[in-house]
Amino acid sequence: MRAWLAVVALAAFPALAQDKPEETLSAVVAVSAKALPDARSNATLGQQRRGSGVLIDKGYVLTIGYLVIEAEAIEVTGADGKVVPATLAGYDHASGFGLLKLTTPLAGKPLPLGDSAALGEREPALVATSAGREGASIVYVASRRPFTGSWEYQLDSAIFTYPAVDAWSGAPLIGPKGELLGIGSLIVPDAGGPGTQSPGNMFVPVDLLKPILADLKARGKRNAPPRPWLGVNADELRGRLFVTRVSPEGPSERAGLQRDDIVLAVGGEEVRTLAEFYGKVWARGAAGVEVPIRVLRGVQLKDVAVRSIDRVEYFRPAKAH
Numbered sequence: 001m002r003a004w005l006a007v008v009a010l011a012a013f014p015a016l017a018q019d020k021p022e023e024t025l026s027a028v029v030a031v032s033a034k035a036l037p038d039a040r041s042n043a044t045l046g047q048q049r050r051g052s053g054v055l056i057d058k059g060y061v062l063t064i065g066y067l068v069i070e071a072e073a074i075e076v077t078g079a080d081g082k083v084v085p086a087t088l089a090g091y092d093h094a095s096g097f098g099l100l101k102l103t104t105p106l107a108g109k110p111l112p113l114g115d116s117a118a119l120g121e122r123e124p125a126l127v128a129t130s131a132g133r134e135g136a137s138i139v140y141v142a143s144r145r146p147f148t149g150s151w152e153y154q155l156d157s158a159i160f161t162y163p164a165v166d167a168w169s170g171a172p173l174i175g176p177k178g179e180l181l182g183i184g185s186l187i188v189p190d191a192g193g194p195g196t197q198s199p200g201n202m203f204v205p206v207d208l209l210k211p212i213l214a215d216l217k218a219r220g221k222r223n224a225p226p227r228p229w230l231g232v233n234a235d236e237l238r239g240r241l242f243v244t245r246v247s248p249e250g251p252s253e254r255a256g257l258q259r260d261d262i263v264l265a266v267g268g269e270e271v272r273t274l275a276e277f278y279g280k281v282w283a284r285g286a287a288g289v290e291v292p293i294r295v296l297r298g299v300q301l302k303d304v305a306v307r308s309i310d311r312v313e314y315f316r317p318a319k320a321h
Contacts, residue, residue: 024178026108027055030077030130031063039070051169052130055110063170065091065098069315078106090216093311095208099216114179116205126174129167142191148274150233160191162200173203180206225286228308255306261295
């Protein structure tokens with residue numbers, strides 16, 4: 001039944017049907033990674049990680065970065081079942097993309113990068129996973145809006161789709177012409193917008209890759225000063241910003257920030273949302289800048305000076321090539 005549904009989904013895209021859907025799906029690969037034994041990300045992501053990716057150039061695979069940070073070993077499985085080792089060519093925390101370089105070419109045909117900004121609400125797209133035809137399904141754009149994550153992450157215009165796809169990590173979002181529009185990052189309960197009951201997925205728009213792709217290949221990261229990273233997770237609740245986690249041995253822990261602290265201000269400027277918090281922190285300069293934060297701890301006000309760092313220094317990614 002699932003295979004039949006996938007065939008129907010592919011047939012709904014005339015351009016793909018005309019150009020043989022197998023050619024498009026040949027670009028979709030499986031990604032498996034084993035993180036370093038002492039990887040700090042193991043606490044939240046586990047040591048063994050699996051997801052999907054997509055060929056975007058000869059010898060290069062695009063996936064979601066959290067699958068491959070701090071990787072000790074990475075393997076990519078092509079649509080024909082061939083397994084080849086890969087290295088982390090580049091990682092970009094601001095977008096969330098991870099770029100892999102294959103040690104041996106795969107037979108699939110790379111997908112062209114599409115115009116993700118042109119993908120409007122209620123328009124259909126195809127999500128494809130490493131399961132091949134059986135992993136292809138039609139989704140619809142439920143909303144285009146900013147996304148702010150509790151882990152110091154923000155996108156100005158993420159793509160939210162409905163219905164939810166289970167194997168979302170690194171899965172490509174494909175347009176009707178067989179072009180790559182986004183990479184799967186999360187499953188969310190409110191794809192239609194805040195307060196809605198519409199389980200779906202969040203995709204990182206591929207437009208964010210275009211200006212940094214050459215940098216990722218050549219330097220392993222974007223050619224720009226890295227954002228300051230504090231190592232703190234926070235959630236918005238009743239107009240307050242509560243610290244929910246402080247990264248062990250990270251900048252915030254070293255500065256004395258604690259779980260359950262309520263963040264009130266950055267540099268004397270009030271913050272009530274994650275977007276305001278990140279905006280004030282990132283506006284202070286590049287990684288390395290000191291960030292003065294006022295918090296409420298119990299009934300006492302505390303002033304904490306956090307010396308920020310580049311996030312990749314904390315997570316110790318495997319050497320990029």
